[in-house]
Amino acid sequence: MNDPIMTDMRSEYSKSLIQVGHENSNVVVLGADTTDSLKTSGFGKQFPDRFFNVGIAEANLVTMSAGLAVSGKVSFASTYAIFLPGRAVDQIRNNIAYPSPPGKKGLNVKLVTSHGGLSVGPDGGSHQQIEDIAIMRVIPNFRVFIPADTIAVSKLTNLMASEYGPFYMRMARSKTPLVHSESQEFKIGKGITVRDGSDCTIAACGITVRMALEAAEMLQEDGISCRVLDMFSIKPIDGEILEKAARETGCIVTTEEHNILGGMGSAVAESVSESYPVPIKRIGAQDMFGESARDAEIPLLLEKHGITSFNMAKQAKELRSKKI
Structure with missing residues (x-):
C-alpha cells in the first residue's frame, strides 16, 4: 500500500x-x-x-x-x-x-x-x-x-x-x-465494505481499519481474498453486512483497540451467532491493562496485544481452516 x-x-x-x-x-x-x-x-x-x-x-x-x-x-x-x-x-x-x-x-x-x-x-x-x-x-x-x-x-x-x-x-x-474518500457516506447502524473479498473477513474499527487493509494486502500475496469492513457504528451494529460476510466468506476476524470482552468483537459475535454462525477470532486487548509506552514504542505495545497487520493476516489464515 x-x-x-x-x-x-x-x-x-x-x-x-x-x-x-x-x-x-x-x-x-x-x-x-x-x-x-x-x-x-x-x-x-x-x-x-x-x-x-x-x-x-x-x-x-x-x-x-x-x-x-x-x-x-x-x-x-x-x-x-x-x-x-x-x-x-x-x-x-x-x-x-x-x-x-x-x-x-x-x-x-x-x-x-x-x-x-x-x-x-x-x-x-x-x-x-x-x-x-x-x-x-x-x-x-x-x-x-x-x-x-x-x-x-x-x-x-x-x-x-x-x-x-x-x-x-x-x-x-x-x-x-486517511482510509475513506470525501464521497463516502456514513449512516447510523451501517458498516462500510472498504475492500471486498471472498475467502475471509476482517471487521475493524478505529485505527485498526488501516491495519486490516494492510493485512488484506498480505493475504492477497498468498492468494487469499480478504474482505475488510469498517464497523464504525458499534451500536447499532450492522447485522446485515455481517451476515452477508459470514455467508460469503465463512469466517470473521475482528480487531479493535479495546478489550476483546464486551467490545466491537463481542458485538459482531453476538450478531453473527444469531444470524449465520461462523468461526470468529477476536483481536484486541486480551483482558489485561496496557502500560506506558513512548510514542515510538506504541507499535510495540499494540504488538504485545496482537493488534498488528501481521497477526490479523495470521489469524485469518488459521481461521480459514475452521470454516464449516
Missing part, C-alpha cells in the same frame, strides 16, 4: 464543531479542562456564549450537558475517553440516557472523547481506555461510533448534530491515516 496521508482527528473535530455551530445556533460545546488538548477551545473563540469549560469535574460536565439539552440545546461534551465514561457512568446513564421527553429516547447530548485505546501510549495503563465500548453499548438509548479517520470524524460530527438523541464517539490521540 502507498504511504498514507496522516491527519489529526481532534483538529477535524474542532473544525466540524465550528461548522455545525454556524449552521445551528442551538449547538453548545462543553469541556472539562481539556479544551485546548481536544481543540474544542476553537469553538469557544467563535462562539464564547455557547462554550463552557467546567474544569476537572466530569460528572458536572455530563449533568450540565443534560441540563442544556433539556432547555433545547444540542450539547457536545468532550474530554479524554478515560474520564468519559470512566468517571461519570452514573451521570451518563441517569442524566442523559434515562430521561426521555415524550416520543423520544434520552436527551440530545453528544459525548465525544479523545485519547481512546492503547495508542494513548505515554499516558500509561491507567489512562488507556479499553473498556468504553463495553460500557457505552449496554446503556439504553446510546449510539456508539469509533471513527477510522478524520473524514469519518467530520461526517459523524455532522450526523450527530442533525440527529436527535445521545451519542458516544471516541477518537484517537495520535494522527491517523
Whole structure:
C-alpha cells in the first residue's frame, strides 16, 4: 500500500464543531479542562456564549450537558475517553440516557472523547481506555461510533448534530491515516465494505481499519481474498453486512483497540451467532491493562496485544481452516 496521508482527528473535530455551530445556533460545546488538548477551545473563540469549560469535574460536565439539552440545546461534551465514561457512568446513564421527553429516547447530548485505546501510549495503563465500548453499548438509548479517520470524524460530527438523541464517539490521540474518500457516506447502524473479498473477513474499527487493509494486502500475496469492513457504528451494529460476510466468506476476524470482552468483537459475535454462525477470532486487548509506552514504542505495545497487520493476516489464515 502507498504511504498514507496522516491527519489529526481532534483538529477535524474542532473544525466540524465550528461548522455545525454556524449552521445551528442551538449547538453548545462543553469541556472539562481539556479544551485546548481536544481543540474544542476553537469553538469557544467563535462562539464564547455557547462554550463552557467546567474544569476537572466530569460528572458536572455530563449533568450540565443534560441540563442544556433539556432547555433545547444540542450539547457536545468532550474530554479524554478515560474520564468519559470512566468517571461519570452514573451521570451518563441517569442524566442523559434515562430521561426521555415524550416520543423520544434520552436527551440530545453528544459525548465525544479523545485519547481512546492503547495508542494513548505515554499516558500509561491507567489512562488507556479499553473498556468504553463495553460500557457505552449496554446503556439504553446510546449510539456508539469509533471513527477510522478524520473524514469519518467530520461526517459523524455532522450526523450527530442533525440527529436527535445521545451519542458516544471516541477518537484517537495520535494522527491517523486517511482510509475513506470525501464521497463516502456514513449512516447510523451501517458498516462500510472498504475492500471486498471472498475467502475471509476482517471487521475493524478505529485505527485498526488501516491495519486490516494492510493485512488484506498480505493475504492477497498468498492468494487469499480478504474482505475488510469498517464497523464504525458499534451500536447499532450492522447485522446485515455481517451476515452477508459470514455467508460469503465463512469466517470473521475482528480487531479493535479495546478489550476483546464486551467490545466491537463481542458485538459482531453476538450478531453473527444469531444470524449465520461462523468461526470468529477476536483481536484486541486480551483482558489485561496496557502500560506506558513512548510514542515510538506504541507499535510495540499494540504488538504485545496482537493488534498488528501481521497477526490479523495470521489469524485469518488459521481461521480459514475452521470454516464449516
